Amino acid sequence: MLRLIHRLKSDEALMLAYQRGDSTAFDCLYHRHKDGLFAFLYRSCPRQAVVEELAQDAWVAVINAAARYQPQASFRTWLYQIARNRLVDFWRARDNAHQPLDTAPEPNFDPGADSGPDIQQRLMVAMGELAVEQRTALLLQEQGFSLGEIAEITGDGKETVKSRLRYARKQLLQQLGGEE
Amino acid sequence: MSEHRQSGRGKKLPLPSPRSPLQLDEKILAHARTHAPRKPSGMQHPWIAGLATTGVIVLALFITAPWQPAPPLSGVANQATDTDAMYPMAKRATAEKPAPAAKRADPPGMESSSMEMSGMQMYEMETREQPSMADEAFTQPVPPVLGAAAAPAIKELNLDTTTPPEPVFPQAELQLEQQLQRLGIMLQDGDEARARAGYQALRASCADCTLPETLEQALAAYSRLDAP
Numbered sequence: 001m002l003r004l005i006h007r008l009k010s011d012e013a014l015m016l017a018y019q020r021g022d023s024t025a026f027d028c029l030y031h032r033h034k035d036g037l038f039a040f041l042y043r044s045c046p047r048q049a050v051v052e053e054l055a056q057d058a059w060v061a062v063i064n065a066a067a068r069y070q071p072q073a074s075f076r077t078w079l080y081q082i083a084r085n086r087l088v089d090f091w092r093a094r095d096n097a098h099q100p101l102d103t104a105p106e107p108n109f110d111p112g113a114d115s116g117p118d119i120q121q122r123l124m125v126a127m128g129e130l131a132v133e134q135r136t137a138l139l140l141q142e143q144g145f146s147l148g149e150i151a152e153i154t155g156d157g158k159e160t161v162k163s164r165l166r167y168a169r170k171q172l173l174q175q176l177g178g179e180e
Numbered sequence: 181m182s183e184h185r186q187s188g189r190g191k192k193l194p195l196p197s198p199r200s201p202l203q204l205d206e207k208i209l210a211h212a213r214t215h216a217p218r219k220p221s222g223m224q225h226p227w228i229a230g231l232a233t234t235g236v237i238v239l240a241l242f243i244t245a246p247w248q249p250a251p252p253l254s255g256v257a258n259q260a261t262d263t264d265a266m267y268p269m270a271k272r273a274t275a276e277k278p279a280p281a282a283k284r285a286d287p288p289g290m291e292s293s294s295m296e297m298s299g300m301q302m303y304e305m306e307t308r309e310q311p312s313m314a315d316e317a318f319t320q321p322v323p324p325v326l327g328a329a330a331a332p333a334i335k336e337l338n339l340d341t342t343t344p345p346e347p348v349f350p351q352a353e354l355q356l357e358q359q360l361q362r363l364g365i366m367l368q369d370g371d372e373a374r375a376r377a378g379y380q381a382l383r384a385s386c387a388d389c390t391l392p393e394t395l396e397q398a399l400a401a402y403s404r405l406d407a408p
Contacts, residue, residue: 019217021216021217021218026212026216027212030208030212034200038198038199038200038204039195039197039198042198043195043196052201052204055208056208059208059211060208063208063212063215064215067217120194120195123194124195138193139195142193
């Protein structure tokens, strides 16, 4: 019954309920966003171990910050902002260690998409060729965020985000040979 | 707020959408349960609210209950006014007297408490602790100036004794006697007119005193009183 009530609540209300000690509210919140966040992280870095670690870090950060949470902005925006920061830290650590990351998806990992694996693999390779900022903006847009929300998550201006999205789509189109 | 919007082109890219693995879910949810923010302490101990309410009620009853009825300040003021009217000399004596009693009552470092006391409270404390000379004089019966000892002389002089003599204080009696002596000396020196005028002035100023009509009669009465 409680879970059913929680399903009707907004993300912010659930987070505030969790702040008051209701762990079932967090269960509901987690189930609402876990797959979307995991997909976003996987599309940014198609390595299961890395994605699991990043997802866990992001959610643990949310849990640890729950006591100080104030519903000033959308919870989802806040969640993806945390995840994006973890991703940036990861890329930065990779760059410092001079370890190239293969952007192609792992062959034994189930992508869970309706489209054929061939198209997905080609698209992921093409995404890997994009600049990190362009790729992040494009992936956030794929998650359903508006220009303003993407700007809030990445900390850039709306026009910058708009420009990045335009270039990212153009480049993808060129790499995929107009198949989009 | 959490609605997913379609991409700008209205068409989603065929990207892989993997699901979060179960083991990761369990790990994160377990962490969330163990690290859930604490509930407010008031909710964990609801009896504290009851205890606080009871305490407030008891305190309110203690303050409002008439267990120790203190005299109202207005009553004290009225009482003081009556006292002042009855014993003006006592008031003067108390006012002129320095306040060693109050200083003695307060230990060093407690001057502020005595300063905080109102003048009426200090007066009450002083009169309670150490009765002044004036107070003692008032509490003891005061013999009249022309009391039982002067009765034969008054009878002899046909003085009106139907009205009871007003109680005159020893100090006043002394002043009256001194003035009469002074007038007597003046009369002996031959300054009769001045002596008589002075006596009439004395009679007029002391309407309550039972002084005879003439200076000679008064001197005669006092000389008999002084005689052994």
